[in-house]
Amino acid sequence: MHIVIMGCGRVGAALAQTLERQGHTVAVIDQDPTAFRRLGSGFGGRRVTGVGFDQDTLREAGIEEAGAFAAVSSGDNSNIIAARVARETFGIENVAARIYDPRRAEVYQRLGIPTVATVRWTADQMLRRLLPSGAQALWRDPSGGVQLAEVHTSPAWIGHKVSRLQEETGVRVAFLTRLGEAVLPTSQTVLQEGDLVHVMMRTDEMEKVEAAFAQGPEGSGH
Numbered sequence: 001m002h003i004v005i006m007g008c009g010r011v012g013a014a015l016a017q018t019l020e021r022q023g024h025t026v027a028v029i030d031q032d033p034t035a036f037r038r039l040g041s042g043f044g045g046r047r048v049t050g051v052g053f054d055q056d057t058l059r060e061a062g063i064e065e066a067g068a069f070a071a072v073s074s075g076d077n078s079n080i081i082a083a084r085v086a087r088e089t090f091g092i093e094n095v096a097a098r099i100y101d102p103r104r105a106e107v108y109q110r111l112g113i114p115t116v117a118t119v120r121w122t123a124d125q126m127l128r129r130l131l132p133s134g135a136q137a138l139w140r141d142p143s144g145g146v147q148l149a150e151v152h153t154s155p156a157w158i159g160h161k162v163s164r165l166q167e168e169t170g171v172r173v174a175f176l177t178r179l180g181e182a183v184l185p186t187s188q189t190v191l192q193e194g195d196l197v198h199v200m201m202r203t204d205e206m207e208k209v210e211a212a213f214a215q216g217p218e219g220s221g222h
Contacts, residue, residue: 004029004061006052006082007073011098013038015070020045027061030073053082055089068094076100083113112142135210138198145203148174153197156216162189169212171199 001024005012008030016026016039026045029052030036036047050057052073063069069086071079076099083097096114099105105115139148157165162173162185176183177196183189191197201209 001025001067002027002062002065003068003070004058004063004066004086006030006069006071006079007098008032008035008038008047009072009074010038012070012072015072016045017043025062027066029057029061051078053078053085055085058082058085058090063090063092066090066092068092070096070098072098076104080104080108080113083108084111087113135206135213137203137206140203146200147203147206148198148200149206149209150196150198151209151213153191153195153213154216155193157191157213158193160191160217161187162191163187164217165191165197165213168218169199169209170205171201171209174198174200 003019003024004027005016005019006029008016008028012028012030016028020026020043026043027048028036028039028045029048029050031049031051033047033049039045039047046061048057048061050060052058052071063086066086069083069092071082071086073079073082079097079099083095086092087095097108099108099115108115133152135149135151137147137149140146151171153165162176165171166173173185175198176185176189176191177198178192179194197213199209
C-alpha cells in the first residue's frame with residue numbers, strides 16, 4: 001500500500017520508517033526540508049516539501065494512489081484540515097489525525113476522522129494509576145453511543161468471575177490488563193488483584209456502570 005504522512009517530527013519519522021520496513025511505499029510531507037533528516041539515509045520513500053493540506057502537494061506525494069493518510073504535524077488545525085482534504089477530496093478511507101487538544105479530538109471523532117490525542121491519553125492513564133476512580137473513556141464510536149472505557153473496580157469483585165461481573169453490570173468486558181499484559185477473558189476467568197478492567201458499554205449508562213463496579217457483587221455484603 002502507498003501511505004502519505006504529513007509531518008516529519010519524531011512521530012512522523014518513526015511511522016514512516018516502520019511502514020517502509022513492513023513493505024509499504026511511503027511519502028512524507030513537511031514544510032521544513034531539514035526535518036527530513038530524521039528519516040535517515042536508508043529511507044527510500046518520497047520527501048515532499050510543502051503544506052500538507054495543499055492539494056498539489058498531496059498529489060506530488062502520491063495521494064491519488066494512496067491507501068492511507070496520517071496527519072501528525074505539530075498543529076491541530078493543519079492536521080484536521082489535511083485529514084479532511086484527504087478523505088473528502090481524494091476519497092482516502094484510512095485517515096488518522098494527531099490532536100493535542102482533547103476537546104477538539106472528540107469533535108473530529110464525530111466527523112468520522114479517527115484522532116489520537118497523545119499527550120492527554122498518556123497523562124490520563126498516569127492519573128488513573130495514581131487516583132483510581134470512576135470510568136475513563138478510551139474510545140467512542142463516531143455516533144458517541146457506545147464506548148470502550150476502563151472502569152475502576154471495587155476490591156469486592158476480586159475472586160469473582162468476569163462472567164458474573166458482566167451479568168450484574170450489563171457491560172461486556174473487552175479485555176483485562178494483568179501485570180502489564182492484555183488478557184482476553186473467557187467464561188472461567190476470575191478477577192485478580194491489580195487487574196484493570198476495560199469494558200464496552202452504552203455511553204448513557206456510564207454512571208450506572210460506575211456505581212455497580214464500585215459497589216461489588218450483589219448479595220456479597222459490600
